[in-house]
Amino acid sequence: MLLRVCCGVLAILFGQSYAQVPSIPVDLITQHVAQPHIAQWLLRLHQSSQQQSYVGTFEVTAGQAKSAARIWHVCEGTQQIERVDALSGIPRTTFRRNDQVMTYFPEDRVVVAEKRASLGIFTNLINRADVSIARFYQLQASEGELVAGLRADVVELLPRDHWRFSYRVWTEQISGLVLKLQTLDSEKRVLEQAAFSDLQLAQPLSWGKLNAMMGNTAGFVVKQTELISTTADKEGWRLKTMVPGFKTMSCVKRQDHVKGIKASPLQWVLSDGLASVSLFIEPYDAARHAQQSHDQMAFGATHMQSRRLGHWWLTVVGEVPQHTLQMLAQSLERKK
Template identity: 45%
Template sequence: MSATLLRRLLRRLPTLCLLGLCTAAAAQTSSEPAAADVDGRSRTEPGNHGNQASITQVLQRAREAARKKTYTGTFVVLSANGAMASSRVWHLSEAGQQIERMESLTGTPRLVFRRNNQVTTYLPDTHTARLEQRDTVGLFPHLARVHAGVVGEFYLVKPGGTERVAGFDTDVFQLMPRDAARYGYRLWVERRSGFAVQLQTLDKHGHVLEQAAFSDLQFDVPLRADKMQQAMGNIGAYKLEKLERVRTSAEAEGWLARAAVPGFESLDCYKRAPGNVPGAVQWIFSDGLATVSLFIEPYGEKPRQEWRSMAGLTQMLGRRVAGDWWLTAMGEVPPQTLDAFAAILERRP
């Protein structure tokens, strides 16, 4: 399993709760293109604004249900190019605590143990363990950090009726982008619990770019925190590496955005802990659904070649900005969105 797919697994876990990778669902999604003008901006359909508040409530409910429920299952991410990653997941919510264990089933063996915001990734092949703090508030969807009107303003909400998915009664919602700066989504939400049981990411025509969901899902299973940690095996022999970062602000680190990328709001900014590359920061933006991370560091003495690549949905670019600085931008957004972020970065005098 690639590092990019692993990051995607970790990011989507709190939202999705059931595998739905059937061809019938994919065909149905592809047959419903979004209404869009020639300039790439979707037309507003009559009555759509009445659904904006309800879809925000649906997403908030899905987020809270995934945080508070105890469950186990197999989580799968499948990209349109055929790339796939899967992991077995155990998630315990107890007395306000979240404890999670994840074991990769594809690619390089990995074991991940999370207790609230503290995440440790164990790599059996090298006997190393990486400890980091990860802010779960920033996980999909990001509505707790972005103003409530942003989804309705930048996504066209289309109710998709009801479907029976792997034994669950679900309400279906399609959120198509109103401009070319973001992808769309199709969401299956289980009625009783509020869980989002299946998520597809769509291009502007409604074609499926990626599907992510659980299989073999069981709710309210009898999990215990001590047993989950014991199941990690003999981890005492692992060499521990701490990946430390400190919350800051872009302005405090000397950075400004001289314009806005429509719909995207600044969520967080972090800098490397003392002893690492001085001046390096990570600036995170979101529109409530999509996220972009800007990693900025000094250019350095050696020449660098600008580059652009993609891994599944994740677009990436490396570019010189503001004179003597180097930007690595990445996000599950169209490539022109990363270009827009690179163009607005400005270094304060």
């Protein structure tokens, strides 16, 4: 669980890079910012993640646990490629070229190949500013600070209700690149922190060299994991009540050739544009699930709940409070 969560947090920021993106005027970053302005600020963060190269060390802290990775990121036009070397945990190197991901495990001589949607700083911020985000969060500016030796602006994204966490975000003043991100609970306590400890911007890295490394599978066994797109409705599921602001982002079934599993959990992903929640639905297996009934866990900002639904087993995971997960878990039902 620890490894999966840390890798997931690292993946949120893997798409970042350096870009000369016009600054948003300071007077737009106020506690009661108008709807388009918070969306513009978030869009600037997303745009800054896709236009130039960098190399840096990225660290995640969740409670007493820490993880780190060395990241090389290269942009060439609209194309992106990166290499991520784990500096803690299981030895592994992950390459991502757009939505193609290959993870090398040198000790086992195995490489896992899969497709993943390109991730920006926030899940729902793809190519446009989502003005609905301002209905559920407000921006509040703080004094600037240095992060990894770079001048950064600091803002807080404060929730307007109790269904979501707060965020404190440090962005490089010129580019808008996210240098540091904290997730805060309702008491402003830091649940999780992700930050660059060192960062070199606009580095002359080689696309061709990284691309060649990514494709060099000699001596490794390549195992494929396929994601099949579907919908919750098509699979026979619905939510009686949706958490305000959350929308369906994707729904997939995983064809896992690594373990030879023919059927695997359905993953239904919801997001409010900042936070995300995944509902994993699979057939109930007494041998595996009997000891997990109504289980709850928390690791940093990531919370989890599980419960039985007749012949099915539900696991809900997300960067939201436990009561938000509980609402979704209780609202899920099988269509008649």
